[in-house]
Structures are given as C-alpha cells and as structure tokens.
Amino acid sequence: MAELAALQVLKELVPPELQTPRVGIICGSGLSGLATSLRQIVLVSYDKLPGFVESTVPGHKSILAFGLMGSGAGVPVVAMLGRFHPYEGHKLSSVVFPVRVMAKMGVKDIFITNAAGALNPALAVGTVVVVHDHIALPNLTGMNPLLGPQQDPSLPRFLPLSDTYSRSLRKLVFKAAHELSIERDALAEGTYAWVSGPTYETAAEGRFLRGIGADVVGMSTVPEVVAAREEGMNVLVLSLVTNAVVIPEGYKSVRDEVEAEIAGNPKAEVVDEVVSHEEVLALGKLKGGLVKSLVEKVLDLL
Ligand SMILES: O=P(O)(O)O[C@H]1O[C@H](CO)[C@@H](O)[C@H]1O
Ligand SMILES: Nc1nc2[nH]cnc2c(=O)[nH]1
Numbered sequence: 279m280a281e282l283a284a285l286q287v288l289k290e291l292v293p294p295e296l297q298t299p300r301v302g303i304i305c306g307s308g309l310s311g312l313a314t315s316l317r318q319i320v321l322v323s324y325d326k327l328p329g330f331v332e333s334t335v336p337g338h339k340s341i342l343a344f345g346l347m348g349s350g351a352g353v354p355v356v357a358m359l360g361r362f363h364p365y366e367g368h369k370l371s372s373v374v375f376p377v378r379v380m381a382k383m384g385v386k387d388i389f390i391t392n393a394a395g396a397l398n399p400a401l402a403v404g405t406v407v408v409v410h411d412h413i414a415l416p417n418l419t420g421m422n423p424l425l426g427p428q429q430d431p432s433l434p435r436f437l438p439l440s441d442t443y444s445r446s447l448r449k450l451v452f453k454a455a456h457e458l459s460i461e462r463d464a465l466a467e468g469t470y471a472w473v474s475g476p477t478y479e480t481a482a483e484g485r486f487l488r489g490i491g492a493d494v495v496g497m498s499t500v501p502e503v504v505a506a507r508e509e510g511m512n513v514l515v516l517s518l519v520t521n522a523v524v525i526p527e528g529y530k531s532v533r534d535e536v537e538a539e540i541a542g543n544p545k546a547e548v549v550d551e552v553v554s555h556e557e558v559l560a561l562g563k564l565k566g567g568l569v570k571s572l573v574e575k576v577l578d579l580l
Pocket of ligand 1: 305306307335361363391392393394475496497498499554555558
C-alpha cells in the first residue's frame with residue numbers, strides 16, 4: 279500500500295504523541311492561517327513524503343502540520359496547509375492521497391475548508407457555508423476519484439454518498455457559532471458544486487449551476503470528501519464565500535445597445551465585476567479568522 283511509505287517517514291519525523299491525530303484539516307485557498315494556533319507544532323514538507331505531490335497554487339503551502347488545537351489539553355490534529363487540485367495536472371489519486379494517509383494515521387473526523395464563489399444571491403461575500411450536499415459534474419461524467427481497480431478490497435466498491443456530510447459535525451458548527459456569538463448571517467448552509475476549473479464560470483454556467491441547485495462553486499473538496507467517506511471518516515466541509523459568481527438576470531443585447539446609440543439614446547455601459555484569485559486570497563486573509571474560530575470551537579465541542 280503506497281500510504282505505508284509516507285507513514286514510515288512520518289513515524290521518523292513526528293513525535294509519538296502527535297502521530298495519531300484525531301482530526302484532519304485541509305486548508306483552502308488563503309486559509310492556511312487556520313493552523314497558526316497549533317501548539318507543539320511540527321511541520322513536514324510534502325517533498326519528504328512519498329506519494330505527496332506539490333501544491334503549486336498561490337495561497338497553498340506544500341506543508342503538513344501536526345500539533346494540538348483547541349482549548350485545554352487540545353485535540354491532536356494534522357493539517358494540510360495546501361491542497362492538490364486536478365487542474366494543476368495532478369492525478370485524482372494524488373489529489374486524495376493525503377486523505378488516505380490521514381485515514382491510516384487514525385484520523386476519524388476530517389474538516390475540509392475551501393474558498394468558493396457564491397451562486398446563491400442570498401450569500402454575501404465573507405459568509406461561511408456549512409456544506410450539506412454537493413453536485414459534482416466531474417464525478418458523474420468520468421472524473422470520479424474512485425474510478426479504477428480497487429486499491430483496498432476491504433473498502434466498498436459502490437459507495438453511497440447520500441449522507442456524506444456528518445449531521446452531528448454540522449450541528450456542532452452552529453453550536454460553536456452560538457457560543458462564539460457569531461451573527462446569524464455570517465453562517466449559512468448550502469450545496470457545493472465541484473467544477474474542474476481552472477477557468478471561473480461564465481454567466482451562463484453560473485446560471486446553470488444555480489439552476490440545478492448549487493449555492494456555492496469551487497474547484498476542489500469533492501474528491502477529498504469522496505475518499506474520506508470511502509475511508510470511513512466523518513466529513514465536515516466549510517466553504518468561505520470569497521466572491522459572487524456574477525449571474526446577470528438576462529443577456530444585455532448589443533443590438534439594443536447599438537440601436538439606442540443610433541437613436542441618440544446611449545445607455546450607460548454596465549461593467550460586470552471580474553473575479554480573480556488575488557481577490558479570493560484577499561478575502562481569505564480578511565475572513566479566515568472566522569473559519570479558524572469555528573474550527574477551534576468545534577474541536578472543543580467534539
Ligand atoms: O478550493 P480551494 O483550494 O480553496 O481554492 C479555490 O480558489 C481557487 C480559485 O480562486 C480554486 O482552486 C478554487 O477551488
Ligand atoms: N469555480 C470557482 N471556484 C472559485 N473559488 C473561489 N471563487 C470561485 C468561483 O467563483 N468559481
């Protein structure tokens with residue numbers, strides 16, 4: 279099993295008391311600050327770990343962090359300070375490899391975070407969405423992380439995904455928000471759409487994804503979720519809304535525009551906002567603290 283070689287290295291580099299983390303954390307774009315409150319922190323670079331590839335996206339570090347998080351004695355956790363995306367050219371098996379290593383280390387609960395665009399107009403930028411379901415067009419159309427021969431025959435061949443997102447962990451997030459007196463609108467529930475990226479959505483694609491029931495959209499997370507469920511972990515996903523996916527109500531006809539100009543009634547040009555990864559990272563920096571406080575409080579409540 280490929281994970282065993284990585285585990286062997288981790289046994290040499292991580293002190294025994296941190297070698298069996300209870301919780302795994304994956305930090306989304308610009309969210310690696312989540313791990314700044316780890317105590318007794320031990321950092322392991324991905325290039326030391328067989329099977330790990332490199333996080334090449336700005337806002338992601340190729341580092342695995344071990345330590346204690348939460349108040350009191352703290353909970354032993356392992357955190358990926360950067361993830362792998364298929365659009366970087368990584369195979370899906372590489373994208374989910376760290377999740378499988380976490381499972382072999384004994385991780386029971388995995389907290390997966392991401393930066394996402396809002397499709398639901400009710401979700402303001404800065405909102406944290408507790409994901410309760412997903413729509414994964416790639417999964418349904420031949421880009422499923424579980425395609426291929428089974429690496430481990432003890433795992434199920436046909437994995438049900440109908441109750442993927444742990445209800446009890448989701449409830450803990452809302453309890454945590456209550457204890458932290460976080461205002462109601464700062465936290466929402468929703469469905470995450472996974473797209474391959476790296477292009478952001480056109481307006482028509484945004485309308486399509488909204489139309490089929492998605493609240494937020496991003497280019498990650500679902501492969502990790504699927505692997506984590508296959509490995510039997512409890513899954514929590516928090517999406518930080520970093521931008522709105524611009525979905526104009528209707529197409530603004532250029533014919534109408536030209537005809538109005540010819541008639542001498544030019545209309546003010548409407549310029550739609552254009553999303554950028556810089557904006558995504560800036561929002562992560564601004565609001566990452568909210569995700570971090572929620573994660574810390576949930577750890578206390580586990
Ligand atoms: O999902 P994470 O890794 O948080 O990153 C999100 O932000 C990047 C786009 O700005 C994409 O990688 C998208 O998936
Ligand atoms: N696909 C997608 N991913 C994102 N990640 C952060 N924002 C976005 C977005 O608007 N679309």
